[in-house]
Amino acid sequence: MTSQLIATHRDNAEVFAGDASLCKLKSRELLSEINLPKGLLPLDDVVEVGYNRSTGFVWVRQRKPKVHRFPAISRSVSYDAEVTAFVGDRRMKRLTGVKSKELLFWVTISDIYVNPNDPGKIAFANTTGLSRSFPVSAFEEEEEAEEEEEEVASRTDG
Template sequence: MSQVSAEMKAKSEVYHGDELCQEKTKLLLKEVGLPNGLLPLKDIEECGYEKESGFVWLKQKKTINHKFEKIGKLVSYATEITAFVEVGKIKKLTGVKAKELLIWVTLNEIFVDDPPSGKITFKTPTALFRTFPVSAFVIEEPVKELKNKEEKEEEKQVKQVGNAVEVQEV
């Protein structure tokens, strides 16, 4: 049974399709100051965000497991994930479990400690927690190459140096 009601959808931004939902998910994570690789989902069918309460949801075709190689942890993402987001924090998280030793542990809160420390903490409903470096959940995004010479020309900055003009590539 879905936790996302028709009433909630009516007052939310709702998007459909994997490519658009991937983009919106990464944008939301960036806006709230969380690492962009925190939700490595595949085949997202729908995502939504209700700004007033911070409620978000993601629906994907099937449950997926993802191993975060930098920390050696396996995480399971259900077909529906819901949460409330605010700057630096995800609360009341549903649909996400992490494997600890031989058991799957439900996660219900994720937060970034004081940003300079670069630490991210994952909590369970039983108040157990684990802290890792934020860098373990960051995906390096490829730099988009400029498509044509005109775009390159627009990127040049002209800087006045005395009576001479110096052109620098950015």
């Protein structure tokens, strides 16, 4: 299903493939461009990133699915080998390939957005319309979060 969707939007898309470090960099740049935290897609072994600006469709392919734990919110998130979404400013909608573990169940995430009225919170919604919000800072890249903590510590020490 997602492969068909990718094929439909491949024409006129910017596609980066092959080099895993380049693909990971491009996925971070995309998140930055749409004003979402760069650590939101902590994927490894990324083999392809595509962005069709005219339709807003993006996709990321990795060699195998990955489960990542976000320690700041104590949540595990599962990323399929193919993750797709339609993007806009501070938003990913009609998301596929992402699930969050809630208690004992994996819940499919269909929308991710930063509320313009509260830019410090990011919300994750499922197809039933239920959503849960967390601090945006929980999804910054781990290196950035560590640098910010060190900067705060140096200001309080001096």
